[in-house]
Amino acid sequence: MESQLESTQTLSALKLPMLKTGDYDLWSIRMEQYLTHTDYALWETVEQKLAIKNELKAKSTLLLAIPDEHLLKFYGIKDAKSLWEAIKTRFGGNKESKKMQKAILKQQYENFIASRSEGLDKTYDRFQKLISQLEIQDEAISQEDTNLKLLRSLPSS
Known part of the structure; x- marks a missing residue:
């Protein structure tokens, strides 16, 4: 019963890939990943279930998150770890690009x-996003500095 509930919750969390005319190749890849992700034991024996479940779920999740225009480049990669590294290499950048970023x-x-036209909420959100991106790049800015910077950036009105 619990497994059935978990499966139902997983199904409801994923959007079923819909076939569109002319997109069979991408659809078949997405559908295979959908079936693998939602019912990983469908193709395997009981002995292989746990290891394969984890591997397939990881690879499937990564493939589901890749934009369609890149999916065919990554689909042939056999395991989740290699797929992760390929995604990192393609989208993560090297030391020089990170330094530039x-x-x-x-x-x-x-x-x-x-901006006078964007409003305080949007200004604050844009500023917070910038601060978060800097933190991801290991650029720490004190709370006092961020507060002063935000206040100084506001229009005098």
Whole structure:
């Protein structure tokens, strides 16, 4: 009963891939991943179930998260760890690109200005997103500095 409930919850959390004319190849990949993700034991024996369940679920989840235009490039990768590394290599960037990204974010922080037309909520959200991106790049900014920067960026009105 519990397994059936878990399966139902998993099914409801995933959107069933719908076939569109001319998109059979992408649909078949998505459908295979959907079936694998929702009923991993469908194709395997009981002895292999646990290890294969974890591997297939990890690979399926990664493939479901890849945009369609990149799916065919990654689909042939055999295991989740190799898939993760390929995604990291393709989208994560190297040391130089990360250094450049960090420099760009720091420049955006220094030049941050609130727009009169966007409103305080949107300004704050945009500022928080910038701060979060800097933190991801290991660029720590004190709370006092962020508060002052935000206040100084607001229009005088």
